Amino acid sequence: MNTNNDTICAISTAPGIGGIAVARVSGREAIDICDKLWEGKALADVASHTAHLGYVRDENGERLDQAVATLFRAPRSFTGEDTVEISVHGSAYIQRELIHALCAAGARLAEAGEFTRRAFSSGRFDLAQAEAVADIIAADSRASHRLAVSQMRGDFSAKLNGLHDSLLELVSLLELELDFSEEDVEFASRAKLRSLAADIRQTVDRLASSFRTGDAIKRGVSVAIVGETNAGKSTLLNRLLHDDRAIVSDVHGTTRDVIEDTIDIDGVCFRFIDTAGLRKTDDTVEAMGISRTFQRLSTARIILWIIDASRPETIDNTAAEIMSRKADDSRIVAVINKCDIADAAEARRRIVGIYSGSGADLGVRMGAGEGAGMCTGVSHVVEISADKAIGIDALEALLVQLSGAKDISASDVIVTNARHYNSLISARDSIDRAIDGIDRAISGDFIAQDLRETLHHLSTITGTITTTDILANIFSKFCIGK
Ligand SMILES: Nc1nc2c(ncn2[C@@H]2O[C@H](COP(=O)(O)OP(=O)(O)OP(=O)(O)O)[C@@H](O)[C@H]2O)c(=O)[nH]1
Ligand SMILES: [Mg+2]
Incomplete structure (x- = not known):
């Protein structure tokens, strides 16, 4: 990645033809460079945060298009540098020529994520917030958008900064003690130290645990549709997706491969996975399909176990497989x-009798749970007709409830980024070592070392401590112009 001394430019709107395209120019020379191709009021003379109608000229000095230039003077811009945004008509030709003209005038084409990287370098926001910019752009459901906005606003960063301060306080207490070690003073009682460290651990742990929900919301809550052949799995997939996505037929073993697609239900993105029906088979290809079903079963967050009401005796065929392979x-x-x-009563009786957990959900929903608790697993039983669209609304509402997305309040901080999650796990390991050290009354400098390590891991999230490799890796995932 180049230094911030040069001026960068790129089309920041989506690639392709559009009503309007916006070229972003940022850097020390941004205003001078734009003035070279600008026909209208000199941009060097206008105030920050003002928009101006004029013309842009191409490389050869010919009028290219009527345009609006919006000026942001440093440091009050996204990147923290002088920035000009030029809006033109969104033809592919105009966009290409405008970038050529800007480069001929002294700018260089921005690399992927370079605008956001400059914003991070100039201290406009920390690394976690910069990563949220990419998430906001990628968010395609209300729930994932909400999480990204909260991270961009800095809620997560504020939490981390709080942890950082508490850890620093602990480390300084211990180090002070070490400075006076000859005099054998104890600045903080071990009990106090332990309770402070345990508080920090709890917060780190809560953040790390939120990742499973956060990741599911960001990438789509995975729902595997599994069960006996011919139970109606593909019919249900099509019903949920409002699309004829999978082939439906009364031939057993119709679906051979995993079919998946996402859809938004009430602001939550779900990833539905239709699978090959479970049955004993000598067919090699079908067996491969079934082994894929097992893989998806073990990673799904929610499993829809489809049972044919007209064949309740098949319940036992698939139950054991599903129970043993689920996460x-x-x-x-x-x-x-x-x-x-068919009447669902017999199927319901069998499920409640044998496969339900002793969970309250079932008890309340289904009245008596005869024999409940023999084999835990099923938390809800619903009756539907996938073909006739009966009971689908209730099933969708249940899915939204089970996703956990609605339990998140605006003030909850949820981790959605795998990099952050890994750092939190490392931080939790080192604070565990510190707590263990306090319990075993080992020397203060070892405990301080583990606490410093915890600090280090947390600092990599916000980018207070970072390496060029980490930065290059993060920003390369952005698109050009962001
Ligand atoms: N009456 C009725 N028939 C249904 C319903 N849902 C599915 N079917 C029928 O059941 C048959 C099997 O449906 P599929 O959706 O292909 O079943 P599947 O579980 O995907 O089957 P495999 O892919 O073979 O494992 C088809 O003839 C469907 O039309 C329903 O709610 N009511
Ligand atoms: Mg099928």
Whole structure:
């Protein structure tokens, strides 16, 4: 990545043809460079945060387009540098020629994420906030947008800064003690130190634990649709996606491969995964499909176990596989399908009797849970007809509830970035070592060392401590113009 001494330019609107395209120019020479191709009031003379109508000229000095130039003087701009945004008509030709003209006048084409990187370098915001810019651009549901906005606003950073201050206080207490070690004074009682460290650990742990929800919301809550062949899994997928995405037929073993797609339900993005039906088979390709079903089962957050109401005796065939392969913290919803042609009572009785957890959800929802608790797993049972669209609204509402997205209040800080999560886990490991050290009454300098390490891991999130490699890696994931 180049230094910040030069002036960069790029089209910041989406690639392709549009009503308007905006070229962003940022750097020390931004205003002078734009003036070279600007026909209108000299931009060097206008006030910051003002917009001006004029013309831009191409490399050869010919009028290219009528345009609006908006000027932001340093440091009150996104990058913290002098910035000009030129809005032109969004033809591919005009966009290309405008960038050529800007480069001929002394700017250089920006690298991916370079505008945001400059904003970070000039202290406009920290690294976690810079990463939120990419998330805001990528967010495609209300829930993921809300999380990105909160991170960009600095809620996460404020939490980290609070932790940083508490850790520094702990380290300084210990170091002060070490300075006076000959005099054998204790500046902080070990009990006090331990309780402060435990508080920090709890906050770090809460943040790390929020990642599972945050990641699911950001990338789409994964919902695997599994069950016996012919139960109606693909019919349900199509129903949920409002699209004929998968082939439906009454031939057992129709779906061979995993089919997935995302859709927004009530502001939450879900990733629905239709899978090959579970049954014993000698067919090699079908067996491969079933092994893919197992993979998806183990990573899904929510499992929709589809049961054919007209064949309740099949419940036992798939139950054991599903129970044994699901992730510990995923939820299973037993979905009794084809309720338009069969009574669900027998299927329900079997599920409640054998496969439900002793969880309150079932008890309340289903009245008595005969024999509940024999095999934990199913938390909800719903009755639907995927084909006739009966019970779908209730199923969707349940999915939204299970996603956890609605339990997040505006003040909750949720981690959505894998890099942040990894740093939090490392921070939690080092604070654990520090707490262990306090418990074992080891020398203060070892404890201080572990606390400093915790500080280090937390600082990599906001970018107070960082390396060029980390920065290059983060910003290369942005697009050019951002
Ligand atoms: N009456 C009725 N038929 C349904 C319903 N849902 C699905 N079907 C029928 O059941 C048959 C199987 O449906 P699919 O959606 O292909 O079943 P699947 O579970 O994906 O089957 P495989 O891909 O073979 O595992 C089709 O003939 C559907 O039309 C329903 O709610 N009611
Ligand atoms: Mg299918």
